[in-house]
Amino acid sequence: MSDATNFDEMRFPDGRVREAYEAFERWFSAESAGDLRAKAREAEAVFRLTGITFNVYGDAEAGERLIPFDIVPRIIAAREWKRLSKGIEQRVRALNAFLHDIHHRQEIIRAGRLPYEMLARNDAYLPQMIGVEPPGGVYTHIVGIDLVRTGPDQFYVLEDNARTPSGVSYMLENRETMLNMFPELFQQNRVQRVSQYPQRLHSSLAACAPPACSGEPTVAVLTPGIHNSAYYEHSFLADEMGVELVEGHDLRVVDGRVAMRTTRGYQPIDVLYRRVDDDFLDPLNFNPDSMLGVPGIFDVYRAGGITIANAPGTGVADDKAIYSYMPEIVEFYTGEKPMLENVPTWRCSDPDSLGHVLDNLEELVVKEVHGSGGYGMLIGPTASKKDIREFRKKLEARPGNYIAQPTLALSTVPIFVKNGLAPRHVDLRPFVLVSPDGVEITPGGLTRVALKKGSLVVNSSQGGGTKDTWVLEDE
Amino acid sequence: MLGKTAGGLLWMFRYLERSENIARLVETGQRIALTRPDRAENEWLSVLETAGARQGFEAEHDEVSAEAVTDWLLRAEGNSSSVMNCIEMARMNARMVRTALTREVWEAVNECWMTLRDELARKVTTKRLPHVLGVVRQRSAFVRGTLHGTMLRNEIYDFARLGTFLERADATARLLDVKYYVLLPTSAGIGSRLDNAQWETILRSVSAEGAFRMVHGRTRGPGDIARFLILDGRMPRSLAFCYNKIGGNLEYLQRDHGVRMPCHDLSDDICRKLERATIESIFEEGLHEFLQDFLTLNSGLAAQIERDYRFVE
Numbered sequence: 104m105s106d107a108t109n110f111d112e113m114r115f116p117d118g119r120v121r122e123a124y125e126a127f128e129r130w131f132s133a134e135s136a137g138d139l140r141a142k143a144r145e146a147e148a149v150f151r152l153t154g155i156t157f158n159v160y161g162d163a164e165a166g167e168r169l170i171p172f173d174i175v176p177r178i179i180a181a182r183e184w185k186r187l188s189k190g191i192e193q194r195v196r197a198l199n200a201f202l203h204d205i206h207h208r209q210e211i212i213r214a215g216r217l218p219y220e221m222l223a224r225n226d227a228y229l230p231q232m233i234g235v236e237p238p239g240g241v242y243t244h245i246v247g248i249d250l251v252r253t254g255p256d257q258f259y260v261l262e263d264n265a266r267t268p269s270g271v272s273y274m275l276e277n278r279e280t281m282l283n284m285f286p287e288l289f290q291q292n293r294v295q296r297v298s299q300y301p302q303r304l305h306s307s308l309a310a311c312a313p314p315a316c317s318g319e320p321t322v323a324v325l326t327p328g329i330h331n332s333a334y335y336e337h338s339f340l341a342d343e344m345g346v347e348l349v350e351g352h353d354l355r356v357v358d359g360r361v362a363m364r365t366t367r368g369y370q371p372i373d374v375l376y377r378r379v380d381d382d383f384l385d386p387l388n389f390n391p392d393s394m395l396g397v398p399g400i401f402d403v404y405r406a407g408g409i410t411i412a413n414a415p416g417t418g419v420a421d422d423k424a425i426y427s428y429m430p431e432i433v434e435f436y437t438g439e440k441p442m443l444e445n446v447p448t449w450r451c452s453d454p455d456s457l458g459h460v461l462d463n464l465e466e467l468v469v470k471e472v473h474g475s476g477g478y479g480m481l482i483g484p485t486a487s488k489k490d491i492r493e494f495r496k497k498l499e500a501r502p503g504n505y506i507a508q509p510t511l512a513l514s515t516v517p518i519f520v521k522n523g524l525a526p527r528h529v530d531l532r533p534f535v536l537v538s539p540d541g542v543e544i545t546p547g548g549l550t551r552v553a554l555k556k557g558s559l560v561v562n563s564s565q566g567g568g569t570k571d572t573w574v575l576e577d578e
Numbered sequence: 579m580l581g582k583t584a585g586g587l588l589w590m591f592r593y594l595e596r597s598e599n600i601a602r603l604v605e606t607g608q609r610i611a612l613t614r615p616d617r618a619e620n621e622w623l624s625v626l627e628t629a630g631a632r633q634g635f636e637a638e639h640d641e642v643s644a645e646a647v648t649d650w651l652l653r654a655e656g657n658s659s660s661v662m663n664c665i666e667m668a669r670m671n672a673r674m675v676r677t678a679l680t681r682e683v684w685e686a687v688n689e690c691w692m693t694l695r696d697e698l699a700r701k702v703t704t705k706r707l708p709h710v711l712g713v714v715r716q717r718s719a720f721v722r723g724t725l726h727g728t729m730l731r732n733e734i735y736d737f738a739r740l741g742t743f744l745e746r747a748d749a750t751a752r753l754l755d756v757k758y759y760v761l762l763p764t765s766a767g768i769g770s771r772l773d774n775a776q777w778e779t780i781l782r783s784v785s786a787e788g789a790f791r792m793v794h795g796r797t798r799g800p801g802d803i804a805r806f807l808i809l810d811g812r813m814p815r816s817l818a819f820c821y822n823k824i825g826g827n828l829e830y831l832q833r834d835h836g837v838r839m840p841c842h843d844l845s846d847d848i849c850r851k852l853e854r855a856t857i858e859s860i861f862e863e864g865l866h867e868f869l870q871d872f873l874t875l876n877s878g879l880a881a882q883i884e885r886d887y888r889f890v891e
Contacts, residue, residue: 154673154688329673338676348677352891353582364581366733366887367835517593 110254110514111526112177123575126291131175136522141159143174143519149283155276156484157332157563164451171568172519173539174284177529177550178292181577187250187258187533188544190442193433193540195246195535198265198420200436204243205419206232216431224503225425227266227418229381235405237414239311241538243413246306246378246535247271247549250443252514258509259446261530263429264445265420266413267378270569271534272336272551275300275343277571278547291578294577295546301343303536303543308374310538314407315360320373323363325354327379327395337378351379356399361409375400381415405498409512423472423506424450446511452503460507461498464491467507469498480557484510509531516570518552530561530573546574582638584737585889590671590687591725591741594718597664598751600629601714604651606783608707611644617658621779628749628756628783631657648707649876653698661714662698665691680728683721690717736827738885744880747820748873750807753783755869761800762865777803782813804865805857817872818852824879827848831887839886844879848872864869 113124120128147169150156156167179187204210206230213550222228247268249261279299282289305322312320326337328350341348354372362369368488377384383393388401403409419425425432426449433441449456451469460467464483471479481494498505515526533548549559550572561567607625611618619642626632626647634657635650653662669691676684693713702710722742729735754761760776779796781787784807793810794802811818829844832838860868884890 151692152685152689154684327668334673338673342677347580347583349580350582353580364891365889366579366581366584367837368888 106419107280109512109526109528110252110257111531112252112514112516113524113526123178123183127176127178127288130288130291131524133567139174139519140521144286145170146172146174149280149303150276153276155237155272157335168562170273171554173552173554173568174281174282174521174572175517176281176288176571176573177516177531177552178573178575181575183256184546184574186256186442188546190258191248191533191535192542193437193439193442194248194260194263194429195537196432197436198263199240199242199537201432202265202417202420203240204436204520206235206416211432211435214435216435221425221428222419225419225422227381227422229389229416229417231401231405232414232416237311238313238407238410241311241412241537241539242414243417243420244308244311244537245412245538248443248531248532248535250533251446251511252529253511253533254514258443260429260443261446262423263420263426264532266418267380268532268534269333269336269378270532270551271300272339273569274545274547274549274572275339277569281571292573294573295576297545297547300534300545301340303545304340304376305344305346305390307536307538307540307543308376308410308412310540311410312373315371315409315412316373321346321371322374322376323349323372325349325351325375325377325379327383329379330487332371333378340376347537349375351394351396352395354397356397356403359403359406359408361397361400361403372409374412375411376475379419384411384415423448423470424452429505445485446508449507449509451498451505454578456507457498457502460505461495464495466509468492468510469505469507472506482510485559503506510559516550516552518554518568518570525556527556528561529570547572579648579678579731581888581890583678584733585884585888586671586675587678587737588744588883588889589739590668590675592740592745593664593668593671594690594721594747595685595742596659596749597668598663598715598718599746600651600659600876601711602663602783602785603629603753604648604707605711606703606779607647608644608724609782610779613632615637618644620678621814624756624779625651625666629659631659634658635718644704645701645828649701652702652710661706662694665694678734680724682724682728686721686724690721695715731830736831736834739827740824740883743820743823744876746815747817750815750817750820750874751872753780753871754804754807755866755873756824758866758869762861780807785811786815788812801861804860808860809852809855809857821845821849821852839882841879841882841886843881844875844882848875848879 112121114120126362132467150169150172156169203209205222212219243265245268247264247270249264250258251261252258271453274297308322309320322344323346324333324337324341326348328334331337338348347363349363354361357369360371361375362371378393381392383395385396385398385401386393387398395462400409401415404411426445427450429445430441451457460469464481467483468482481490513528516529517524518527529550529552531548531550534545536543550570551563551567552570553559553561554566554568595712600867603625608624610621613722620727622644623632626635629651631651635647639646650657651660654660655663669687672679672684694717697710697713719767725738757780760780780803781790786806790803790806806813806816808817810816811822813819825845828842832842
């Protein structure tokens with residue numbers, strides 16, 4: 104836990120600068136702190152003006168909040184990235200194979216590698232999807248894999264975001280901001296581009312057009328609406344792809360197709376990049392109270408009239424209980440050893456594991472199986488005695504609801520503070536696109552950074568910030 | 579384009595136009611209050627009336643004062659047409675139609691909102707009022723400017739412009755209607771009570787004193803003012819001007835879509851009516867009746883556009 108033992112991505116333990124950061128270091132030490140402070144303020148003003156904000160639920164006062172942006176880039180060497188992306192690709196292929204299997208022959212269960220309860224007890228598992236063949240055979244078209252680093256070559260997967268990973272707009276806007284503020288840095292460093300993401304997303308989605316599509320596929324983004332916390336990202340992506348941003352009430356089923364109400368009448372949509380949860384997608388097939396979805400869209404989907412990305416039911420693979428089986432899943436479907444490791448995970452549903460977890464609460468991170476955004480979790484080492492007592496009760500009441508992991512010695516990347524640089528813990532979410540043509544990983548991703556000294560919490564909803572993520576070109 | 583987006587664009591520009599018109603009205607009220615304190619209360623009431631905000635104001639206030647009225651018109655949450663509420667709504671619509679706007683237009687709206695939110699965070703004192711009103715006008719002009727300078731001339735632009743001119747025509751007609759007794763020809767017998775301050779109010783509210791002077795010199799007769807604001811196609815806030823633009827934008831839509839809609843007939847009817855009218859015939863019909871009729875037609879057209887282009891369902 105102590106910072107001295109954590110891997111510092113910028114410097115060796117003896118203080119020398121690692122190769123990837125050399126050019127940056129030279130530049131930084133020649134800049135005045137005052138100028139950099141001014142730039143940091145300027146960046147905030149830009150974000151505010153562009154409206155790169157997220158809405159905080161139940162927080163009317165704050166309304167739209169900015170995610171703090173740090174001007175120090177996180178730099179990844181080409182060689183490191185190559186290795187990482189291989190691991191990510193392997194994992195994403197396994198995820199899609201897994202999603203296909205559990206909705207078809209369920210070989211992994213027959214083989215005894217995954218207990219059937221993992222599906223039966225999983226709220227995200229949709230029996231309606233059994234036997235359905237998604238267009239192009241793709242289940243999770245857009246994936247975000249959360250990674251943490253503990254050593255030079257040691258990356259762990261923290262979480263697979265297979266249903267609706269968000270944050271890609273921050274990856275792109277962070278880069279734009281850096282290009283505008285520090286153009287000279289990009290002359291001194293050969294940084295791989297990320298700006299092609301929206302076009303790639305568009306062609307990747309279009310490549311999954313449904314059988315009913317004739318001609319150029321019409322793609323649209325489905326948002327729950329202006330009050331959703333990620334609305335900015337939804338409109339940003341629609342805008343960048345040059346497609347319509349629709350809400351449920353703009354759509355209806357017309358002649359067996361899902362069509363959007365335009366000023367010229369109803370026009371069919373071929374591929375819908377939905378940012379609405381399964382449950383709210385179709386009041387006829389799922390939650391009948393939902394006002395966000397489109398009545399009957401799931402029937403059109405099953406009939407091959409529309410592609411829904413990501414496919415309904417992909418959330419099964421997001422689940423933290425399934426996560427603990429990912430090493431088996433990767434091996435089962437690829438026949439290879441996983442290149443990226445899981446964080447060792449205790450499933451509290453298992454009585455032996457539960458005993459171990461209860462005995463070691465002050466050293467563990469305990470997470471809700473279905474939780475997200477850093478809510479409903481316990482970080483043992485920094486929690487108060489009272490927090491631990493209260494959490495113990497919750498855990499004992501519903502052990503199956505939790506998993507536990509050791510706290511890892513997360514790597515640090517410096518952030519810009521008042522008078523220079525100070526190390527802070529980071530994680531990384533690279534973004535992956537899947538189509539029948541292959542798996543594409545954008546060189547970069549979203550680096551989230553804990554702004555408080557020593558803190559391991561990087562979630563934006565919990566006060567974390569972001570930084571630009573550079574993947575350098577091969578020398 | 580989505581029907582919802584067309585609606586969002588139209589309303590975004592309606593609200594922006596409204597915020598600007600309200601600011602102009604407040605400016606007029608303030609001017610009268612400062613120069614003719616004896617008439618101030620009546621003038622503030624007529625400002626509220628023109629803004630369509632009198633009922634709401636009187637439900638919450640017992641007394642009419644410059645302070646209370648300006649606060650109500652500029653920043654009251656309870657007044658759905660307060661400048662701040664209009665800007666909020668304009669920005670909310672802009673967020674909704676963000677994909678249809680250029681970055682510059684969006685940023686102009688967003689900056690408008692951020693600036694006014696700060697300016698209107700506290701009560702606007704008399705001392706600060708001219709500055710704040712100036713900011714409202716400038717910010718809205720700035721958004722219009724980015725629209726002109728950066729947007730493709732397609733249906734997106736047409737719906738934005740329709741919003742501006744439907745709202746502006748409505749505002750000018752209502753201003754004239756509230757002042758109609760001032761404008762009745764002297765032969766009707768009421769005109770004798772008029773004085774220069776009243777003429778000034780009317781022209782000032784639409785920032786048209788200079789323009790009016792250019793056309794009519796220094797003599798101000800009721801007929802001239804009414805003709806100027808209703809029928810003079812050169813005057814950017816006149817009904818004729820607004821309908822010239824509305825007709826044009828609807829025609830572009832018709833050409834663009836290749837379909838003629840009921841709203842096109844409605845708009846043509848209104849345009850023809852304005853073309854055929856003379857100020858004499860209007861006074862003969864009765865100015866109030868004419869304006870009431872116009873307001874009904876104008877909002878009827880807005881509703882028809884909404885139906886024809888499927889803003890909602």
